[in-house]
Amino acid sequence: MSKLPDVKTSIFSIMSKMAAEYQAINLSQGFPNFPVDEKLTTIMARLSRENVHQYTPMAGYPLLLHQISKLVERSYDRILNPETEILVTAGATQGIFTTIMALVNSGDEVIILDPSYDCYEAPVLLSQATPVRIPLHDDYSPNWERIATACTSKIRMIIITNPHNPTGKILSNKDIESLETILEKHPNIILLSDEVYEYITFEDKHISAHTRKKIRNRCVMISSFGKSFHITGWKIGYVVAPEALMIEIKKVHQFLVFSVNSLSQMAISEYIDIVDLSEIKKRYQAKRDYFKELLISSRFDLLSCEGTYFQVASYAKISQENDVDFCKRLITEFGVAAIPISTFYADGSDLKLIRFCFAKDNNTLKEAALRLCKV
Template identity: 40%
Template sequence: MLLPKKHSGSDFTIFSEMTALAQKHDAVNLSQGFPDYEIDERLKKFLAEGTEKNFNQYAPMSGNPLLIENLMEFNQRRKIEVSKENITVSPGATYGIYTALASVISFGDEVIVLEPNYDSYVPAIEMNGGKPVFVSLNEIFEVNFDALQKAITEKTKAIMINSPHNPSGKIWTKNDWEKLSRILENTEIILISDEVYDVLTYDDQEFFSAFHHPKLSERCFSIFSFGKMFHLTGWKVGYVLASEELSLAYRRVHQYLSFSVNAPAQYALAKYLEVFDVKENIKTMQNKRDFFLHQIQDLPFTLNEKAEAGYFQILDFSNISDLSDKDFAIWLTEKAKVATIPVSAFYHDQKNTGKVRFCFAKKEETILKAVENLKAFL
């Protein structure tokens, strides 16, 4: 049967591939970005409460009113002024990215992608008829704004931004957003801003959203994930901030895809926002990052920069092997029994980087087992 291939992505993502390899070889899985520790017991209680209170039918298209209200208050506390017209709850951030693109791009439009980038961006662009245009970040994962400006053409419809960044953990500064605003000043280019690690920033680093910027907020979709915020990736719930005009365009597509999002989960998330301690959340995850870095300090990897945010730490393995990063990740999984992600997977041309990405959002015993395996082999 002849079926169309809608995008240039692989049939199985690198995350599925490395997780399957980890399972096959009984390796510690530090590849995929999901925690292996329990979620907050209050979330479980609120979820059960949601079903008991009969939040079991379709929720409103834009989201549960209590969740919308609590999101307004949560964002206002961090100086992001939004109204209910600016918020749409989504079945996960990846869905939010896809739907934002579907709502604004037409066949042949160009979308600039800053790479390395999360692997769903390019297929989402291509499935909506767009053409990805790649601009590489520099060696320390900062934006070359001259290169970005040169990549803009009359066909450029949107730019994909990711801050805090996956895989590096780099955070855009207030000055970065201002530079971008100046570049876009006389254009109608739209921003698709993936900000799913917004509440996981370390060492007193400050998070800035595209929605913090008064001019950019009128031309952006800022996309967030409760899965990352609250460490419950399997719930697949997120939310999107956009201007009233862009929210209307988003919902025009959203209503014909999922229409609404898991109702009891929305209730649980709304209630949890009322007790959520951002500082404690940051402290917990920074401790996990620091624990991982302390444990691997005697291994022959090279740490170029500590992750500023997120779930992941990139390490250089050039002192260990001259294999490509993909081959090294496979070799490490099969022989040392520790699964990672090659950083080349985040580039469209799969270029070798000599680096792999580790997930530190794990229990301490998981990290200790991984380090034990690595020390026994390397």
């Protein structure tokens, strides 16, 4: 008997497979196709010839833990204890899975805001808990009244994604204040803040839970080197949590992966000191603006993108077919792969919206736009 009877093949796998089959430009999965910083690959090449290939300590390579604490201090003016409040994980997804398995118990409920990334619900179900899926407003702002009403004594955790995938929205100060009010009324609720796109924001910076003293001591933060340094295949991220929660998270982590790739940890621990994080924002903002400019003559309506490397577009002026069928036809007839937004909703809400990934080199974006302008 299946533990996850309703879980099917990921839409990302489906669209990427179709893209390969039809030789379409793949703007569906969120991975960059341009080269990694040569400074990082040079470090990796040098270290690969050194004695760095055995297990690191379970929580992470000590120098990397220290470097992460410095990074958080520089970015958010928050002081962390690297030994007790930071955990290096095999990607952000493993950090999310581990956190939920460690802190959510049978019979608990977990609030997930739709549209939501597809890795949140499975560990909730495997914990024999119940996901409470609450849709965002049509402008993708949270429905705080509905969230507050849902916060019964059974709610163990609220999951937020900021900057938000798939919509590219960031939470406003008013949103954060509303969240703080809810958490103040419900002291047993833990916040899981997925901030993997924290260094990819544009006109305004996102407001990190790291900066909010009212909630950060009951919050588990999820970050991703894969997203920040466009090294998604390295599968390396980190979790920040107060010591009492981290003790429980580490208990699960040690039996799930024990420790993360040693070479990646050591390379990143050197790279953090020389990378310019402001350049990450500039690169992706330039790509967002370039892609938007290329699509001006298309029939797609582009929604505002405040962060991440995803552009949501409405095709309502083009077709009334459902978004899954439209995305499949986009591949087979026009040679571009995108992701249908309905797949991020528990109820399959179809607002005629699709998601493009613009983390691609300019030639790829230009060719994709040429094809999209013919739709």
